[in-house]
Amino acid sequence: MIDRFTFPIILLAAGQSRRMQGRDKLLEEVDGIPLIRAQAQKARIATSGSVIVALPPRPHARYEALDGLDVTCLPVPDADTGMNASLRRSVAALPKDATCVMVLLGDLPDLQVSDLCKLARAVDLRSDTEVWRGTTAQGAPGHPIIFRNTLFDAFAILKGDSGGREVVASAQGHVALIPLPDNRARGDLDTPEDWAAWRKARD
Template identity: 65%
Template sequence: MTDLPIILLAAGASSRMRGADKLLEIVDGQPLLRRQAEIARAVTTGPVLVALPAPPHARYEVISGLDVTPVPVPYASEGMNASLRRAFAALPPHTAAAMLVLADLPELTENDLRTVAQAVELKSDILIWRGATEDGKPGHPIVFAATLFPAFATLAGDGGGREVVAQAGPRVQLVPLPGQHARRDLDTPEDWAAWRAGR
């Protein structure tokens, strides 16, 4: 168990789902967003912050009753960086590092989050610890050292924090996770149907 704060990004519009909400798709018997929030809650004793579209929105109901903190993102339509600005600003003072998790990665497990968290060594010169696929492609979750937090305050657009990762240069440690857990996202109804068929 770790006390690392975890930020769950869940404010996207699911624009390619043609009216459905991918974060409400059922995975392991429950809506994906609730599954991801429960995984995060099980991994840390620290706060779990969930970036969400401005209320009212069905995603708030999905995480009701869980010990997590909703973080409304008024300008979520701007792109992922609006969520990153709000969520990192909401971290407790003196946070030494924080884990970022995308809510739409249905193959991520508790063990994956723990594996990345256990790789964190704050006394090293590493600034980012990042989950990777079994074939070495960088993905999620990502742990950022506090040195990088100020960079999130100025982000704009939909870069997804790539600008902050670039600031870390070579001071990034990839942490291998099973299969494609670190990157498998499902953006369309066809993606979901194919994934379920493959399971």
């Protein structure tokens, strides 16, 4: 049985897959469905809260890949300026009563619903912790990351493609690292060679 949590998830899926030689990494099939749909389904199963998917402007095939799912598709008109545009707009779209939010990357296919729930279970709003971050089994920081609402205003001024590193840095001393199995927290697939190696390892 899944131990669902209640706060929102932002799924970052507005990147341009520049290193994929014309292919879209978020439309690559994982267990018979596009990766972006698989990631959105995991998010939807893990939380009863809202799931906001940051996407490139329409028209784009990623919207069709999400058809029928109970998620909010959020077009990011300035997505080509970097990941921080998606973070800025997605955090601004959160429910006003959100106590925290999980930020999930679209290109980590090995992450499981159980990993999202494990990270969420670590959240203790009675503590002074402001960031809960998934790591590899060996402790290397990765994703997902949960941000407390005390940090939400910091996202409003983000620019570029830092992925919110400044916000994590501002919480120094108040960051909890949560180990997830294997390399799931950092196993992003950015190139055709990455995908080929990943599929070969699964055979």
